[in-house]
Amino acid sequence: VDIMLGFSLLVPAFLFGLLTIAVPIALHLIKRETAPTVSFSAVRLLRRTPIERTSRRSLSDWLLLILRVVALVLLVLGYARPYSTDAVGADSRPLLVVAVDVSFSMTVDGQFNRALQFAEEALRGAPDDYAVAVTAFDTVAQVIVEPSFDRQSAVAKLRQLMPGAGATSYSAGLDHAAKLIGQRAGHITVISDLQFTGWRESNRARLPEKVDISVVDIGVPLDNMALIQIRPEPTRTVAMILNSGVGVQGTSVRLLLDEQEIAQSEIVAPAGQTVEVVFPVVLPKSGEVQVVLHDPQGVAIDNSRYMLLKGPEPKSLLVVTTGENLNTDGFYLEQALGVGREQTGFQVVLIPGTNIAPLIESTNPNNLAAVLLLTTRGLDQASQLVLTEFAANGGGVLIVAGKDVEPATVNAFLQGTLTLSPSRLTNLERNLIPANRRHTIWRAFGDRLGNLSQVGFSSTMTITLDGQAEVLASFSDGFPALVESTIGDGTVIVFGSDLNNEWNNFPRHPTFVPFVHEIVQYLTAEREMSHDFIVGNVPREVAQRPGFATLAASGRRIVINVDSAESDLNRLSMDEFMAAVDRHREVVDSTMGKSLSEGHDVHQYWQYIFGLMLAILMTESLLSARTS
Numbered sequence: 001v002d003i004m005l006g007f008s009l010l011v012p013a014f015l016f017g018l019l020t021i022a023v024p025i026a027l028h029l030i031k032r033e034t035a036p037t038v039s040f041s042a043v044r045l046l047r048r049t050p051i052e053r054t055s056r057r058s059l060s061d062w063l064l065l066i067l068r069v070v071a072l073v074l075l076v077l078g079y080a081r082p083y084s085t086d087a088v089g090a091d092s093r094p095l096l097v098v099a100v101d102v103s104f105s106m107t108v109d110g111q112f113n114r115a116l117q118f119a120e121e122a123l124r125g126a127p128d129d130y131a132v133a134v135t136a137f138d139t140v141a142q143v144i145v146e147p148s149f150d151r152q153s154a155v156a157k158l159r160q161l162m163p164g165a166g167a168t169s170y171s172a173g174l175d176h177a178a179k180l181i182g183q184r185a186g187h188i189t190v191i192s193d194l195q196f197t198g199w200r201e202s203n204r205a206r207l208p209e210k211v212d213i214s215v216v217d218i219g220v221p222l223d224n225m226a227l228i229q230i231r232p233e234p235t236r237t238v239a240m241i242l243n244s245g246v247g248v249q250g251t252s253v254r255l256l257l258d259e260q261e262i263a264q265s266e267i268v269a270p271a272g273q274t275v276e277v278v279f280p281v282v283l284p285k286s287g288e289v290q291v292v293l294h295d296p297q298g299v300a301i302d303n304s305r306y307m308l309l310k311g312p313e314p315k316s317l318l319v320v321t322t323g324e325n326l327n328t329d330g331f332y333l334e335q336a337l338g339v340g341r342e343q344t345g346f347q348v349v350l351i352p353g354t355n356i357a358p359l360i361e362s363t364n365p366n367n368l369a370a371v372l373l374l375t376t377r378g379l380d381q382a383s384q385l386v387l388t389e390f391a392a393n394g395g396g397v398l399i400v401a402g403k404d405v406e407p408a409t410v411n412a413f414l415q416g417t418l419t420l421s422p423s424r425l426t427n428l429e430r431n432l433i434p435a436n437r438r439h440t441i442w443r444a445f446g447d448r449l450g451n452l453s454q455v456g457f458s459s460t461m462t463i464t465l466d467g468q469a470e471v472l473a474s475f476s477d478g479f480p481a482l483v484e485s486t487i488g489d490g491t492v493i494v495f496g497s498d499l500n501n502e503w504n505n506f507p508r509h510p511t512f513v514p515f516v517h518e519i520v521q522y523l524t525a526e527r528e529m530s531h532d533f534i535v536g537n538v539p540r541e542v543a544q545r546p547g548f549a550t551l552a553a554s555g556r557r558i559v560i561n562v563d564s565a566e567s568d569l570n571r572l573s574m575d576e577f578m579a580a581v582d583r584h585r586e587v588v589d590s591t592m593g594k595s596l597s598e599g600h601d602v603h604q605y606w607q608y609i610f611g612l613m614l615a616i617l618m619t620e621s622l623l624s625a626r627t628s
Contacts (some may be wrong), residue, residue: 009067010081017076024068060448062122067620074613083604094185095133095147096126097177101159101192103138103168104301105566111218112163118216122189123154130187133180134158137173138166139563143180143204165301165545166536167563168198174581178207190215190577196570199580207581215577224298225249225269226567227291227305232283239277239291239305243269244569245298253277256290286310288548288559302567308531308559317520318360319350319372320379322404330374332507333499336516346406353378357386369524370396374500375404384413390489396523401461402498414492417485418469421462423503431476432506439472440525441518451511457481459503461496491523533560549597 009015098119106112115491119134126132127617132154144161145154170190177188192198194217207213223245231238243249248270255263263279289307317337321329322442330350337348343462353375360368371387379387391397399410407420434442442449463480465471473482475496485492499516501507506515535544538560542549545563572580 001220005089006430008083010083012080014076018073020076021069021072024072026064028065030222050409059120064620064624067623069614070178071613071616071620076610078111078606078609078613081310081604081606082609093129093131094127094187095131095181096122097133097135097180097186097188097190098122098158099135099137099141099177099190100144100158101138101168101173101190101198102136102161102163102166103195103198103566104163104165104299104562105168105193105195105220105224105569106163106218107301108224108297108299111193111220113440114218116158116161118156118218119158119189119191120217120492122191123151123158126151126394134161134178135173135180137169137176138160138164139169139172140166141172141176143176147180164535165562167566168192168195170198170577170580175206178211179326180244181211185210187212187214189213191218191256192216193218193220193569194572194574194577195566195568196573197565197568197570212582213578215574217574219335220569220571223247223249224302224567224569225251225293225295226299226302226564227253227293228302228564228567230289230291230305230307232289232307232309235282237263237279237281237283237289239279240274241267241269241277241293242274242567243271244567245271247271248294251294253597254295256292257283258287259290259435283309288557299567302562302564304546306559306561307542308548308557310531310557316347316349316368317370317372318356318368319348320353320356320374321350321587322352322375322377329500330372332501332512333372333374333516336507336513337520339513339517353383354380355543357383360386360390368395370398370520372398372400372520373405374400374402374498376406376409377404379409384409388413388487391490391492394489396520397492398519398523399494401463401494401496402500402503405461407461410494413487414485414494415487416466417487417492418483418494419464419466420494421464423459423461430460431455432457434482435471441472441497441522444514444518445511448511450516451509455509455511457497457504457506459497463494465495493519493523531556531558533558535560535562 002112032102100115100119102112106115118355123132131147131149132145132151133143133147134154134157135141136144141546145157148154170192173190174188178186181188188211191214192215195214224243226242226244227239228242231240237255239253239255241253248268250266250268253265253267254261255265263281265277265279267275267277269275277291287309289309290304292304295303319330319333334348334350356371356379360371368390371390373387387397399405399413401407401410401420403423405420407422410420432455434449434452436442438448445452453476457475460475460479460481463483465480465483469483469485471480471483473480475481479496481496483494483496485494497503497506499507499512506512532541533539537548538544539551539558540559541552543562544560546560548555549558549560551558
């Protein structure tokens with residue numbers, strides 16, 4: 001509700017509370033102070049004479065009344081939540097947003113040219129008092145023309161718009177347009193082919209009720225065939241093709257491996273159905289596969305589908321030792337990692353600390369799974385910087401804080417999240433007690449998790465938590481034993497004892513092998529990066545186009561495909577579209593919520609009002625005490 005002076009009230013119903021100011025006023029008017037009667041012996045002899053009294057109030061009485069009334073008014077206003085908004089820019093007049101569908105289904109039969117014509121007509125036909133803006137949407141939405149009154153400039157920028165390779169998302173388009181409108185009055189005109197798959201049940205558009213929405217239907221292409229899947233099988237290769245047109249279509253389909261054609265097939269696809277194309281070819285374990293169909297009448301970008309075949313790549317685990325005797329320094333750890341090597345694919349590399357920098361730099365980041373640090377001796381500044389960079393880029397590091405680990409070096413590496421102190425030697429036996437039993441590392445132990453408490457420790461490092469670190473296990477004397485921390489995007493785990501049968505008997509215990517495996521699996525889980533992407537959700541350094549690409553930072557090869565749902569050209573009527581708008585609309589108060597306040601500075605004043613009220617009540621209490 002808008003009130004004077006540019007202020008609005010979030011909960012105006014509380015204004016009825018102003019009626020309560022009648023209470024102190026009424027008490028003030030009817031209050032009569034009568035002095036007590038005191039009898040004196042001489043006065044008793046005088047004849048009684050009635051005295052008329054006048055109810056006069058001193059200045060202090062009126063001040064008290066005013067303070068109490070003002071306090072009540074401020075209390076009511078505070079609960080009514082007054083606020084004001086400043087629109088970005090000088091003009092906050094109504095806004096027309098033309099939202100243009102730029103998904104790849106708009107690329108045939110002159111579809112997109114018609115969309116631009118309708119959008120231009122909407123811009124030129126906007127009321128004179130309306131600002132205009134243009135947004136484009138497919139999987140995501142973006143502003144093409146910022147709000148302005150320059151129709152000619154808006155049309156010029158609109159004509160430069162081109163369709164992309166993304167799929168339709170009406171919720172993304174409407175939500176972005178609503179944010180652009182903000183709190184002003186507005187209208188959204190959607191220019192689209194009204195694809196049925198443009199609404200996803202998991203999506204919602206935050207649309208205030210005051211924003212009007214209209215839609216312009218540009219029609220849909222009559223014929224389209226699309227490749228929607230490639231499926232390698234033990235004795236053959238299968239491709240799935242969707243005919244979303246209105247008639248039976250025949251076409252040829254080719255199978256390519258590393259850009260060389262290895263098979264071809266002819267098919268006939270009934271209207272509105274999916275058919276299988278079977279190639280009598282067994283694909284190898286690695287290579288780049290592409291299936292291409294011939295469909296000159298339909299959407300071109302979904303005529304190809306891509307698949308990256310990648311066999312299991314060996315994952316290197318660098319175990320950093322003192323270098324004095326590589327066969328014994330990491331013996332127990334190497335033996336534990338060797339168990340089930342065929343399944344894990346870990347390739348254990350034992351190296352001295354002096355070699356860590358050149359080895360990390362020369363190893364493909366995709367193949368370097370984690371670094372297990374058994375010593376810090378020999379780590380120069382260059383090696384420490386390389387290790388820090390590896391962790392910050394998402395690498396996993398396990399620090400085994402035994403006798404060869406220097407606390408000062410580790411503390412510098414951990415950047416203040418925790419602190420190692422020199423070893424505590426004692427004859428007392430300590431045990432390992434898991435702390436966060438729901439952590440991924442402990443899940444594989446199941447009912448055997450309690451067996452870890454049978455491991456005895458005679459010497460440990462003292463770990464002190466200084467920052468955002470999590471204790472995964474403690475020693476039985478309460479000191480942290482296993483701690484997880486982070487450096488950049490990477491994970492660092494610190495174990496407060498050794499793993500070489502010197503400070504404890506852990507390597508000779510049955511839980512040692514699963515303990516090592518679970519920690520390594522946890523550290524390397526984040527390094528298992530996806531190779532398959534859909535347009536609209538690809539790494540930033542790669543263009544939003546289907547095909548194969550190489551990530552410059554890591555050299556990793558990836559494959560990108562279009563969203564097969566966009567190839568389904570089933571459509572909605574205008575009534576069905578508007579019904580879907582209402583069904584997916586997330587009703588929000590137009591004065592609240594981050595999404596609708598973007599583009600505006602919202603100023604709320606209730607904190608100041610309550611602060612002033614408390615100051616007035618304190619003044620009233622002091623004045624009342626002085627005059628009583």
